[in-house]
Structure formats: structure tokens, C-alpha cells
Amino acid sequence: MLETYSAASCAQLNTQKSFLIPLGSWPDGLTFNEITTVRQAEMLGMTVCNSFEERVEINWTKTTALTRVTLFQQIHRNLNLFERVWHVNIFCLSKLWYLAQILPLPVKYATVIERAVSFYIWKGYLYKLRKAQLVLPKDKGGLQLIAVKEKCQALITRNIIRGQRGESDPMDNEFWKRHIPLFCSRKSPLPQAIQNLWKIIESYPPDLITADTKQQTKLIYKYIIKNSIHSPRIVEQFPNQRWQKIWHNIHVANIPTAWQTTVYCYINEIIPTEERKHRHHLTDSPACKICGFIDTLKHRITICGTAKTTWNGAKKSIAANMAYVKTE
Ligand SMILES: [Zn+2]
Numbered sequence: 001m002l003e004t005y006s007a008a009s010c011a012q013l014n015t016q017k018s019f020l021i022p023l024g025s026w027p028d029g030l031t032f033n034e035i036t037t038v039r040q041a042e043m044l045g046m047t048v049c050n051s052f053e054e055r056v057e058i059n060w061t062k063t064t065a066l067t068r069v070t071l072f073q074q075i076h077r078n079l080n081l082f083e084r085v086w087h088v089n090i091f092c093l094s095k096l097w098y099l100a101q102i103l104p105l106p107v108k109y110a111t112v113i114e115r116a117v118s119f120y121i122w123k124g125y126l127y128k129l130r131k132a133q134l135v136l137p138k139d140k141g142g143l144q145l146i147a148v149k150e151k152c153q154a155l156i157t158r159n160i161i162r163g164q165r166g167e168s169d170p171m172d173n174e175f176w177k178r179h180i181p182l183f184c185s186r187k188s189p190l191p192q193a194i195q196n197l198w199k200i201i202e203s204y205p206p207d208l209i210t211a212d213t214k215q216q217t218k219l220i221y222k223y224i225i226k227n228s229i230h231s232p233r234i235v236e237q238f239p240n241q242r243w244q245k246i247w248h249n250i251h252v253a254n255i256p257t258a259w260q261t262t263v264y265c266y267i268n269e270i271i272p273t274e275e276r277k278h279r280h281h282l283t284d285s286p287a288c289k290i291c292g293f294i295d296t297l298k299h300r301i302t303i304c305g306t307a308k309t310t311w312n313g314a315k316k317s318i319a320a321n322m323a324y325v326k327t328e
Contacts, residue, residue, distance in 0.1 A: 002033060023050055046099060052191045060109045063099050067092065067113055071120045081264065082257040084121045085134065085143045092120070093146055100152035101159050104193045110149040117148070126277075127270035132230040138251045139244055141232040143264075147225060154221040157201050161209055161216070234268050266297060273297055 006012055019038045022028055031037045040049035040058065047058045070092050079087060096105075096113070114131060122128045135150075136142025164180060188195055201209070204223065211219050235243050250263055265271050274295035278286035288295035290305050302311045 021048060021050065046102065052194075056103050056106060056193065059099055059103055060106060063095060064109045064112050067095055068116045070095070071116045075120055075123055080258050080261040081121065081125075082143065082261050085145050088117055088121065089144070089146050092117070093148065096148065096152065097155060100155045102156070104156055104197060105149065105152040106193070107149070110152070113148050117145075121145070125270065126272040126282075129232070129268055129270060130230070132228070133232045133268075135225060136229065136232070139247050140229075141235060141243065141247050141268075150224040150228075151221055153197075153200065154217050154224060157197055157204070158217045158220055160197060160201060162213065232268065266301070269297065271297060271300070273300065275299075 002013055015033050015035050019036050019041055020031060021038060021041055022030065028037065040047050040054075042048075047055065047062070049055050049058065071088075074087065074092065077087070093113075118128075118131060121134070131145070131147070133141060134143050134145040135147040136144075138144055204220065208216070208220055208223060235241075246267065250260055250267070272282075274283055274288060275286040277283045286294050288299060288304055291303075293299055293303065295304075301307050
């Protein structure tokens with residue numbers, strides 16, 4: 001076969017540099033033209049081997065380790081909360097998405113990655129917010145952090161849906177149509193992880209299956225996130241505030257991210273005041289280290305040190321603006 005190929009294409013195959021991977025029921029020892037047989041090999045940016053489970057394990061172990069290293073290498077950057085979330089979304093997690101389109105992400109690796117992300121984002125903070133809040137959209141009190149497990153699920157199910165619609169392989173449009181019955185049959189030879197994905201796809205509403213290709217991953221991701229949505233703790237505590245307006249104001253354009261971070265932490269009550277630390281037995285006294293009054297959040301922005309001048313100034317300026325609007 002190789003000789004026919006060489007004659008037809010006028011290309012000579014270098015048998016020294018080539019290798020064979022035995023797939024399916026091909027026995028290990030079998031070889032031809034003295035080409036070396038290997039158990040696994042690097043192809044198109046991933047490790048290929050005979051067993052599907054092994055392929056998932058090898059590739060995700062490697063990619064998870066790489067992502068963790070990236071996060072720990074970047075940990076000494078002087079970034080605030082908002083910038084760290086951007087950094088994770090745009091840079092640190094980007095290596096995952098290629099593999100996530102081809103191989104399902106096992107839960108144990110998703111947990112490891114999410115832990116590393118949480119460690120990176122919250123380094124230096126005494127009080128933290130739940131991951132479920134950070135992944136919410138900005139108008140719901142989150143920071144739009146990408147949820148790893150959910151995004152990976154969206155990517156791979158999107159690919160299977162596309163395949164089923166005959167869009168994935170221009171050479172063989174019938175491939176998925178021939179293989180779909182395998183998903184559904186009880187004695188399916190397909191790996192359990194893939195069969196589970198098919199069950200997930202079946203639970204999607206029909207408009208997700210037929211959605212426009214460009215928007216599909218986004219829509220599936222939003223659908224999965226919506227199912228596991230939690231209100232931020234502070235919203236549950238004070239449900240009668242105009243939260244949408246509050247979240248909107250934090251994310252108004254042209255405000256430095258350092259200020260946004262401070263206001264966001266203030267509103268979510270994760271600033272470690274002396275009073276709070278005292279309540280949690282982390283300090284001996286609830287008194288402010290600057291002026292000696294009880295150090296609460298309100299104390300910090302209205303009374304303590306220079307805050308008093310700024311607070312009164314801001315109040316006056318708002319009052320003046322309101323009066324101006326009234327007379328107009
Ligand atoms: Zn004070």
C-alpha cells in the first residue's frame with residue numbers, strides 16, 4: 001500500500017521517522033516495513049493512544065498541570081480582583097478550550113482547575129465570595145468569571161450537535177448519522193463519558209439544538225449556568241434593594257478597576273474590618289487602628305480620618321446636583 005502511495009504521489013515515506021499506533025483489535029507486535037510500533041504519540045497538539053479512557057486521562061492530566069503552573073507563575077502579579085478575573089478568562093484558561101472540544105473533562109480535573117483559579121483570584125483576601133457568585137453575569141452581581149466545567153461541557157456538546165447536523169466533517173457528512181444509533185442503544189460500545197454527554201444533549205431545549213452555529217456555544221453555556229444559578233449572599237440578605245441598578249453602577253465605563261474592586265468588596269461585605277475580624281476571633285480588639293472607634297464598614301467610609309471630609313463633600317455635591325435638577 002505504501003509503495004502504491006509513493007508511486008502515485010511521488011513522495012517517499014521516511015520509515016525511520018514514522019510510527020504506527022495499533023488501534024482497535026490490532027495486535028501489539030504487528031508491524032510492516034520495519035516501522036516502529038508505539039503505544040501513544042503526539043498528534044495535532046494532543047496525545048493519541050488506543051484506549052479512549054487512557055487518552056482522556058493522559059491529555060487532561062497534562063493540560064490541568066499546565067494550567068495550574070500558568071496560574072502559579074502569575075500569582076505574584078500585582079492585580080486587583082477585576083483584573084485577575086480578566087486575566088484568568090483571557091489568558092490562564094485559554095489552553096483548555098482546544099482539548100475541551102474533543103475530549104470530555106472528567107470532574108476530578110475540573111475541580112483541580114477550579115481550585116487553582118480560586119486560589120489565584122483570592123490570594124491575599126481574608127474573606128471571599130463563592131464561585132457561584134463570580135460566574136454570574138455583571139448585572140446579577142457576578143464578575144463573569146468563566147465556569148470551567150460548564151464551558152467545557154458546552155464546547156463538547158456543541159461539537160456533537162454540529163456533527164449530528166452534518167456540519168463537522170466536510171469529507172463524511174453521514175458519519176454522525178451512522179453513529180447516532182450507537183449513542184441510544186443499550187449495548188453501546190461507546191465510552192460511558194460520551195454516552196453521558198448524549199444524555200445531557202437530550203435534556204437541552206430544542207431551540208439550543210437548532211441554534212445558529214456562531215451563537216450556539218454561548219447559548220448552551222448560558223443555559224447550563226442558568227440552571228445552577230445562586231443569588232449573591234448579600235442580595236439574599238437585603239432583597240429589597242435596587243440590586244440591578246447597584247451592579248450596573250459598579251460596572252460603568254471609565255472607572256478605574258481598583259475603585260471598582262473596592263466598591264465591589266465593600267458592597268459584598270468582604271472587607272476585613274477590625275470589628276469583623278474580632279467577631280471571628282482573629283484580633284483582640286474591634287477598635288480602629290487609626291482613631292480608636294469601633295471599626296465597621298460604615299466607620300471606614302463616613303467617619304475615619306480623611307474619609308469624613310470626602311463623605312461630607314460627596315453628600316454636599318449630590319445635594320447641590322439634586323437642587324439643580326429640581327430648579328431646572
Ligand atoms: Zn477609624
